[in-house]
Amino acid sequence: MAIPTGATAYKKKDGALTLTPDQKTVIWTPSSAAAGPPTLSLSISNITNLQQTPDTVAKVMLKIFERSAESAEPVSYLFHFNSPSDPRAEANAIKNLLSRLIADAKSNDPNLPKPASGAATPVGAGSGSLASIAFAGTTNSKSMVARLFDDDALRGDIALQQSLLKADRNLSQMYMEGRKTKPDSMSDTNFNAHFWSARINLLRAHAIESSQKRGPYNVLAHVKPILVPNEDPSKQSELKIKVTQEQISAIMSQHPLLKRIFNENVPPLNQNEFWERFFLSKLSKKLRGERPTGLEMPDKIFDKYDEYEDITAFSSKLLAQHVPHIINIEGNEENQGGFKSGNRKDVEMRPRGRTDVPIMQTLNSLSEKLLANVLPADNDPESSTGVDEDTYQELTLRDLQGDIEEHRIMLNIREQSRFFSSDSGGASETAATFSRQNPTKVLGGVQGDLRGLTHDGLGGVNIHSSLSIDDGSESDDEEKPQPHVGSRESRKDAQKQILDSMLQRRAQLYGHGPDDTTPMGLPMEIASHCNLTHATTMEFLHQFWSAFLSGDPERAAELGYLAEALKRSKDRIEVVAVEAEKAREEQIKKRRAEIVQIYERTNKRVKFNTKSIRGGREAVTKLMEPVVYSLDKAAADYQKALGAEGLQASTEL
């Protein structure tokens, strides 16, 4: 096949894009030095992606993404096809060849488990399609898996980010808000990079989530007839079956026998009739693994076929493909004269075992079929030399081999008391108090005090007098009595403290009723503003600290933007506070008007305390207090660092 060549411009220089004769490298040679060596050569095996302008666009460009061994980031090369005759055709020729070569290179990748060469041994109809499905699965999964673990790829994948933003409304709100309110000096690209680099985990999760598909399932078992009572009571109720097109194709691929019957009979029959008869037939019951009741209507077509054909044909093919002889039970059977001798008869796994329990066989065969469509996790045991070792290993009875040495990471704990040697550097207030004390005096005091406990004369304590609670005296304390232990005043204070903390606790436990939607009496709308402002502020804080602590002078300019963004965050909080205050005033005004109305109607005055309307600036300030604190802290640290460099923030920004 002739290797196509395209007249292209690369970096505004004309040249020719083509492939080397061995079809391993893409080369571009400038026309100014056409005879010389190519200035650009890309190995096909390193090309990760191709992009082409759509056919509708006049400009024809091809972008090749190459990932060399050392760099994690794919580098893109843009070629502009500018041939005077037919640039589109040239571009297509090169692109088609390239994509074929890339696909080949990927499928020959030795790192990949190769799908069995199923197409070579067609046993039943449809086996080819199975193999090709498996094949497609392999090629896709390779690039996908690699992408999932590559932070840079995730960060650069704008389509993925868009789809995540679409899926997560909160995140997208935050993104938009952050983007809107970022300082102008910060570029969108920069903001994007920051935003996503803090959320690689979300991206990865989303990529994994969106790359997963539902696997095949036992369709026939899912298709169940529904008894629909006829509107006319005199007639019999009808059985209805709903089958979708996908389900039919799945049934076909899972039951090659049915596909064959369909092929052989459908021209005379029409499709609907075919399925109608099939679902009523004995065969359908048998394929589902149900026991025929004997009440099925005899069917000329379907009764001809034996469901074992479906079961055995596939399993023998599967065995031939995948089971190495060393663990091939059917092979053993041939060697040892069947299962009549030796071990107890196997019931479940016999290809033609108990006909009275048909479900075992159908289920087994179906499971095998389903699994055949799935990408194999293990290597094909027969594919190459050396792999057989693994098969042997699989066969060994591990529990006969004694204890395996444990491969654990040792955690050596050193005696902790070692660190707590002697000195306790208690530089606290109490330590200061204690240091002023005279130990002997202290002891003597406590001893004396203990001895001074009021005795009741019989070796016990006169508790009543010790408590010094005098119920009589306190009723009229005009003259303040000496404060003492158990005085009314002290008891009152204690009671108040306890009641207060109970109130506090109660509010924590049960909250104020509507606090879920309107925290601290803020209307829902303003509460959501608060939420959003908080989230964006946290986002900027996050970015600020990661830049600030990186100590990377390259990020210093960026740090400037971020510091500015923090300053603006405070303004934004202020705006929300003003908004909340306005809302609260409106509420108050409304309530006042209501009261006036009531007064005019009924001549009754309704008491109104403006304090009963919560929310407003106060609530916002309270909610945002920690954020404001952290903003101040960040700003102060930044100022300090600037000061250390001998600069004023204002001049720099």
Next chain:
Amino acid sequence: MNRIDASEHYDESGFTGQTPSLLTVVIDTNPRAWAAIHDLLPISKAIANILVFINAHLAYGNENQVAVLAAHTNRAVWLYPVSPNPEHPPLARRRNGSAKDVEMAGPDHHGHRPREPQLGTSANKYPQFAKIESSILASLRSLIDSTSPSDLNPTTLISGALSMALSYIHKTSLAFESPKTSADPANPTTTPSAKTAVPNLHARILVLSVSQSEPAQYIPTMNAVFAASHARIPIDTLALYSAPTFLQQAAFITNGVFLSAAANPRGLLTYLMFGFLADVDARASLVVPTQDSVDFRAACFCHRNVVDTGFVCSICLSIFCDVPENAECLTCGTKLALGNYGAKPAVIPRKKKKRKRVNGGGREETGSATGTPGPA
């Protein structure tokens, strides 16, 4: 039988249904701290108040029990019930006595005989109350008397007292368990499934704290706290002086009550009766007063400082106030990767003019999300 003696009308379920409650009081007997608040609340008054509280607890139920411990500056001592091993305290005292010299062994010391609880025979006092009272007083006096000035550390061994309290609670709950299981086959009509779910003993620990938490005791204290939390034993704390950080955390972790009466220690009895009398069962249906803000700071493993931000070993979770030497975890020896921590924040671009150009060019060219590699 029942019919004959006409005792049918007694509904015994009301009595058997009551789960005994064990209150373990740990009294912090740090003499320095008590001396410091002597003017506000002398220890003698405090003891009297605690006795009232204990009596109230006992009066609540026939099967209620109490245990009292002293967390002293150099050891933890049982005040009630008295240690079954009576050899120990006199021995210790004798050793102390021989070690110290005459100045300490005054006539008072010799004349006092702490190990003989004289039962108060006052007719006005319930004998069990009197017994507990005299035991506590005698043990406490002997404890204080046997303390020498050199023992006066600034803080107490609260972790030891907690461990002793926990082991006592465990022992007691075992004692309650055996008769129940043996009784079960005798009357199988009782619902065994419900019984197993209900604990046979409601235990709680009340710490009357006057000293600050010592960071050195952080690990043992937390171990005790987690054990208590596992056994569903709340640790309540009433702080009369200073701020026992770890006990605050203990109350939080074990669902206990933490109250600080440091501002008003004279109201001790009210605090006790109002805040701490309810047992675990009753608390389920009460709103308990507890401090809403908890000091969650931990002590670092290297210098025993209480830290608010620090470093945690990713392998063994040891806490450090500063990067340990060679970035090697002191406990498990793991080499810790610090990333680029400690880098001096760079606030000024290195070469301003050049950088601007590079930045602009970079944006034009790539348009990708990643930054442009700058000048090396």
